[in-house]
Amino acid sequence: MHTPSWRIIGRGVYWLSMPDYESRLFENMWPIPSGVNYNAYLVSDGDECLLVDSSKNVYDVEEFTSLLKQVADPRRIKHVAVLHAEPDHSGLIGGLSSIFGSPMLYSTLRASAFMRSMFNVETRTVKDGEIIRVGGRALRVIELPWIHWPDTMLLYLEDEGILFSSDAFGAFGALEKPVFDDEADFEQYERNAKEYFATVVAAYRQMVLKALDKINRLGLSLRLIAPAHGVVLRSRIPEVVEELTSWCELRRKRKVTVVYGSMYGFTERLARLACGIIKNRVDEVAFHSCVSSSVNSILSDIVDSAGVVFITPTYEGNVFPPLSNIVELLRIKKMGVGKIAAVTVTKLWGGTAASQLSSRLSEAGFEVSHVCEYVNYPGGRDLTEYETLLHGFIEKALGKVE
Ligand SMILES: Cc1cc2nc3c(=O)[nH]c(=O)nc-3n(C[C@H](O)[C@H](O)[C@H](O)COP(=O)(O)O)c2cc1C
Ligand SMILES: [Fe+2]
Numbered sequence: 001m002h003t004p005s006w007r008i009i010g011r012g013v014y015w016l017s018m019p020d021y022e023s024r025l026f027e028n029m030w031p032i033p034s035g036v037n038y039n040a041y042l043v044s045d046g047d048e049c050l051l052v053d054s055s056k057n058v059y060d061v062e063e064f065t066s067l068l069k070q071v072a073d074p075r076r077i078k079h080v081a082v083l084h085a086e087p088d089h090s091g092l093i094g095g096l097s098s099i100f101g102s103p104m105l106y107s108t109l110r111a112s113a114f115m116r117s118m119f120n121v122e123t124r125t126v127k128d129g130e131i132i133r134v135g136g137r138a139l140r141v142i143e144l145p146w147i148h149w150p151d152t153m154l155l156y157l158e159d160e161g162i163l164f165s166s167d168a169f170g171a172f173g174a175l176e177k178p179v180f181d182d183e184a185d186f187e188q189y190e191r192n193a194k195e196y197f198a199t200v201v202a203a204y205r206q207m208v209l210k211a212l213d214k215i216n217r218l219g220l221s222l223r224l225i226a227p228a229h230g231v232v233l234r235s236r237i238p239e240v241v242e243e244l245t246s247w248c249e250l251r252r253k254r255k256v257t258v259v260y261g262s263m264y265g266f267t268e269r270l271a272r273l274a275c276g277i278i279k280n281r282v283d284e285v286a287f288h289s290c291v292s293s294s295v296n297s298i299l300s301d302i303v304d305s306a307g308v309v310f311i312t313p314t315y316e317g318n319v320f321p322p323l324s325n326i327v328e329l330l331r332i333k334k335m336g337v338g339k340i341a342a343v344t345v346t347k348l349w350g351g352t353a354a355s356q357l358s359s360r361l362s363e364a365g366f367e368v369s370h371v372c373e374y375v376n377y378p379g380g381r382d383l384t385e386y387e388t389l390l391h392g393f394i395e396k397a398l399g400k401v402e
């Protein structure tokens, strides 16, 4: 267990960094072997402070308070902003308020209802464009509903050009100490940010695009983006905005993802063969077993693929359940939009795996261009046909690359 720590990121602005190496799953669903960070922030002026968010309750109120005491007297906290009511940020707010100096809690109308029903905590509703004053400092409320939940707002600290961005610009990965983007392993950060996008944010990607557009139109001078998870951005903001935009648009590369399931290895052999054929025709092939690869990495690879091949054995008449789970996530998040899918099913006696998989992939937004079924591992002419079919699929997928 790593200890929480803090860092000054602007005049009178403190980053309270709480690493979580304990939760093995984010939202009790997404594997996070390298943990996740909860970021809270403190803005101070004279004898007043504003706390932005808190932490998931892997830390308790005493632990959070002892971190806070290293930078400010908790009784000086007169304001608390709840940017988003999800318990990974709001979990400690109720307990903390009682030890602060009767702070005013601020949130959007939706977050206010959520805080009441989850924690029996009352907040004052603020609206888009409203200013929260901390001593002589001004924080502008930017309402951006549906970045993750319908309740989200961002805060912009005018005098320092800092955008407290809640779940937007978030990433997985716990931080041993609070670091800026240029101090982190940037490639690792990008992987963590993309996995966070693919799993937590992707369903709301149209709203994130609108949010980016709104931030752009407001013409804010952005010196720092301070998200609720992961590193604070200062040096690579344009690059990160461009990357997030491309993910939100599900922009396609010359890339194909192969996802397969297999119980006794026949289907895996077929998947490896498909991968070998595709490899020669595209820039990148991502190859995933739906059982041993993490869901995060599978979804993350699909984000920028032009085509996806789904290969499954028939299981009791149906699609192999671990593969069904991936397809269900793609369906919920509509992640197939603009992408081509090929379906390959193996079987011994019968079932409806091919039609089930095809229709669920269509619901996920994919254009299902090729469907084939084989009895176990195909041989001879079937294999030649399979190769031809894959070439047809690759043509179609590459035709989707801008
Ligand atoms: C538990 C189990 C259930 C199966 N259910 C069906 C089925 O309902 N219909 C069918 O045609 N084949 C069924 N099969 C056969 C497999 O789909 C077929 O052998 C497939 O090629 C196995 O691929 P694998 O070696 O990659 O697991 C089943 C096999 C197993 C082990
Ligand atoms: Fe969230």
Ligand SMILES: [Fe+2]
Binding pocket: 086, 088, 089, 167, 228, 229
């Ligand atoms: Fe979050």
